[in-house]
Amino acid sequence: MPDFSPILTRWQFLLSALSVTIYISLLSIAFGFLIGIVVGALRTYGGRVVDSVLGFYVDTMRSLPQLVVLVWTFFAFPLIVGFSMSSTTAGIIGLSAHLGAYVAETVRAGLTSVRRGQMQAALALGMSRLEAIHKIVLPQALIRMMPALGSLCTYAIKDSAIASVIAVPELLRQSQIVVGQTYRYQLVYTTLMIVYFLICYPVARGVDRLYRRVAHLGSS
């Protein structure tokens, strides 16, 4: 019978780490999606100048390793702006900024995938441009984006572990502390893997099932 005491005697400590993982994942998904939707929509409908400016942000984020973005946000950014922030805040900002770029491209691809005729038909019926986007283009585009956005959600949860490098007390970092005290590498890291799987697998499957149900609504 394996000895689970390193985990069982520290369950509160690890549970609190899990709550930090969920907290930074949810917030970075929320902010990342917000950034992505705004940037993606503006790149699609905002004209050439806006597209170029925001394209620079997207390409910059896609060119930088997430680890570098996090370390820069935690160490360099406070020196530039003149105020310090906690590692958790820096982690959320870094993860959101990075995720936002990928969401923006997904949103842009989703919006442009809806045939131009749909927009033209809406305008011909007397709808304003904003109304046409809101009522005709976006509902179809959102469904088409769903599988890609679902994948980005699971990436965001998994990538929250990268925040351990700037000492955010999330699941990976706190597991390392437990390993440091108990030297039970196999047990602790295997448990860690199972926990990440238990969080991410339902998200991936859930989005997939939802997409299958509503996929027909996205076709035009």
Add this chain to the structure above:
Amino acid sequence: MRLSNLIKGAAACGLAAVVAASAWAGSDVPAPGQSPTIDKIKERGVLHAAAIGEFPWLPENTTGSGDQFSGPAWVLANEYAKRLGVKLEIIPVSHETKIPILASGQADISIAPLSVTPKRLEVANFIVYSKSSLCFFGLADNPKIKDLKSVDDLDRDGITMAYFTGTPPETWAPTRFKKLTLKGVTGSGANAPVEEIMSKRADIAPIDNSAWPNLSKQVPGLMVFPLGDSCLQSNEMATDVGMAVDKADTVFHAWLQAVYEEVKDKVTAEELRVLKGG
């Protein structure tokens, strides 16, 4: 005439001493305007302390209840916060960031246990409260090391030593060992890169002599250099251990040092308690 001048001079000196003493008397908190760091801490009501747990100076409490840490560094940090009349707030750091964070202004003090090295003295001031030296451990059945007798014997081609990047062995080891291969790895939260040894990616790794008894108890099958109990008397990279503050504010550093001098018996007793508790 001369006598009255002497009396006047003595009185002036006495007055000056009283004024200076009242302005800042050793462990009394320096008056506003003397230390920018203390003024900032008092204004925000929080002492920001960078920390990463390390046995026996700052072991992290993983039970999920009670204080986040224990050990001499924790006792001292709480004493500082108490005397300043502020709350102690922990800024978690890694081995790579436990000193650079002072320069970024995100922590007022780094209570992570730090070996005092010449390189570190260039960028930070230290409040020394303990001492440390290194031992080197590896798998007892590793054919490359099992028959060796001393630390000097380890310095040969074909032996790889793993160390955590950002820790003192990174700069010390190249001066001590000329032939063995050095391999820096990211800190795992443990006292030493045990996983590198267990997975046979490295043959030896340095560990603080005070942490070796605990490691040998928890992980069977290891051997240590200097051999056996001699590890506890090791003089390899013997250094002071302390907490660090930014070099710029010397008044803050002097006050921290003065407080330590006052409570050092309590700090030492805590270290012994942790060591006995293993």
